[in-house]
Amino acid sequence: MSTLPIGAVSVPTRARVVMTDAPYVLDPIGWVESPLVDPSDAPKQGDEGAPDAWIVIDDTFRTAIDGLEAGTEALVLTFLDRADRGTLVVHPRDDPSNPVRGVFSTRSADRPNPIGLHRVEILGIDGTRMHVRNLEAVDGTPVVDIKPVLGPADAR
């Protein structure tokens, strides 16, 4: 399933081959445009001083952003393609005085599956371009998913 091209239209699930032991391939749905170029200049988290940035959605996925609105928050998932996937333990926040811990108890970018999770504020949407605040990913980072922030269970 994971190697099939992603189409612009809905395809019934029953037409798909399910390969539960296959590797799982992510296809970018867009890209980050940001003044941040060097990862060493990026803050550890978006609310620690990231500049405003753009998420540029591939035109194939234009309809998939319907319903996202300026003034709301969203979770942006990226693939941190510069990360070291062999890292299993780190000094949290790159501070050698912090005792070593497993990467799953930290937000280290270096981890087996380096998916970045960013809570952003949507400042505006212009066609397939989303202007966002609090995104610390560097310019050119592939975006793989966007999700709404969930409110209380009775308001979903």
Add this chain to the structure above:
Amino acid sequence: MSTLPIGAVSVPTRARVVMTDAPYVLDPIGWVESPLVDPSDAPKQGDEGAPDAWIVIDDTFRTAIDGLEAGTEALVLTFLDRADRGTLVVHPRDDPSNPVRGVFSTRSADRPNPIGLHRVEILGIDGTRMHVRNLEAVDGTPVVDIKPVLGPADAR
């Protein structure tokens, strides 16, 4: 880079080949064990009635869970391998009376890159087995990442 095996030890980034235009492959780091078998029985979100479940970490990644603790919350990322990746718009919560919206403004499992994001409570850890509450993924779902829930910026 994405097709290299994931080792149990840290490898310097400079030894890796960076292929920024490659497809991005996820390798499961573990699996869900849950009484939930049929996706149609699963609640829409973990806090809407999911049974307690286990996350079984592959032994390769044993050290990467150091620092996760019972009584804390964590974000579990899964790959929803039964999802329809061609779906771009849905009726939210599968209710036909809800107007169609783009999947990125919903938590639909059917989406181009079907990464599940689950906020769970860790009830206990026994070796490489994590007992968790509020996980609505079905039995056998591959787990690709675990992250801590971030507290306030001054407490990270």
